[in-house]
Amino acid sequence: MKSIAFVALALAGLCWGLGFPTGKLILTQMDAAHMVLLRFGVAALAAAPFALRSPEVRALFKSPVVLLAGVLYGVAFMVQFEGLAHVSVTVAALLVGAMPALIAVSAKVLGEKVSRMSWAGVAAATLGAVLIAGKPDGASSPWGVALSLGALFLFLAWLLTLRRAPKAPNAMAIPAVSIIIAAVTVLPIAFVMHGPPKLTLSAPVWAAILAQGVLATLLATAAWQYGAARVGAASAGVFINIEPLIGACCGVLLFGDHLTVALFAGGLLIIGGSLAVVLGEKAAALGDVQATVAPTA
Template sequence: MRFVRGDRAVTLLALIASGLLWGITVPLTKVALAGVGPAWLTVARFGLAAVPLALVAGRRGLRGALTWKIVLWGVLGYGLVVVLQGQGIARTSVSHASLIIGATPVLGALLVVLLGRGRVGALSWAGFALALAGIGVVAANGAGGATLAGDLLVLVTVLLTAAFLLAQQTVLAGRSPVAVTAVQFGAAALASAPVAAVTDGSPVRAPGTGPLLAVLALTVFGTLAPYTLFAFGQARVAPEIAGIFLNLEPVVGFALGAVAFGDHVGPAQVFGALAVLGGIALNTLPYLGRRTPPAPPARRDDLPEPEREPALV
């Protein structure tokens, strides 16, 4: 596939839109949790989003994606992560949660290095240290409804997400990203249902207009749309270039937390935000500094079906 100027503009717009939309997930979750428990919110969010993806993928695509590893990573990477993230967001502020989640690209790259699957230079190591220091400052200066317990829960979900994204490189190989995502969304919803029945109680109670609208917006604009747009862009550029646009999420979430929710913003919060974003920026500079863009990876639909299950980390 030739990467012409028009293709580049559309691809960049898709990646930018996905990053901006992911930035509204924490604020929307905060509103939805006022009427829906964290686990039931996970069931609704991924269950509803799985339906249109399954229709697009078709029976053949879904059959190729129905393996135990794909299902397991859907339960862990989507279900468990979002349930724990909901618990964390309920105990902390929108700004804190957004900033901590924004360190996902940095921690993902650090995990790659620790597992010996890649190398980074001194600039990237400085970025790791700066971003992690920023997370520590933000977590240690809880205010405006923020707590250390909530921040730590969100941090756990970031670590799980980093491991999940690394595993997805092998899970997606040779398969339709839409089909894999549909199966994983469905698995996350089904696995979260019994947890919701135990921890959140009955889902019958009316959540109220505001929380209900937040659930619907989170499903469409915080789940279905950004994942689809990101998959579109990721299929046309190298993974590390696509990952740069995830860094838009903490900027949007932090701004909305301060403006819409009245989250406290003091010197410590500003320093932590700048440290996290500065650390992410240091890790993206080596890629942005390339004179020519890397060749886009082969389209998943053009790859042959694998003969056996790919090995995961």
């Protein structure tokens, strides 16, 4: 059964990695807030059968922890894609590779043991983020990088909040409920910022929105939870790195992003450092904090 779990993890990484290139396409015809609103609108419609199927699942809408997780989830995506509007697809994707390093730091703060290999990975990923933030070949703006990094901390808060979530009747319950709460959170923010969204979009953009909602949001989360529950934390964590790899490759191959030496080196440091962090978990026995980390695009 582990082979199926690995396929699920790979599928999750692939779907999350599609979030950045599809987002860049959508941003050619609408602003980031409306894109996130439509993304969660689609995801919420797909999640509704799972969130409303039984009284036990519906009761999660009354949980303060689940409510907070849903709000953080929606706001984090708003900030992340506002950042994407000011950076290249490649830069945005590679910055996400720093997420395992943030998890290691949070584990230490929470009193969990972090191995030397994990701290070496933190240092490498941080250096990689600094190289990318240095605006290699005009690939990004400081404001866009700041928003992208800020989104990672919001996603980190979301992950830590989910650790306190009540026991759910099935694996889809909390993701489905959180997605609907996130959609409700994003709705007034988007309307206040830009008014109602424009729906007269091209067919490719609508296809990208559907892909973001169904694939990069609902399916990715479900696949990740299925796989991570059936393999070790270190093994699951390796698949986090599929997301920045897919996003960066799409940026260079499809969007004409420049692959400069600084960008390439920064990407290698982030991905290599993140890999060291998740493998260091095996020696440090970090527990479930890395097993439950979910990529963010």
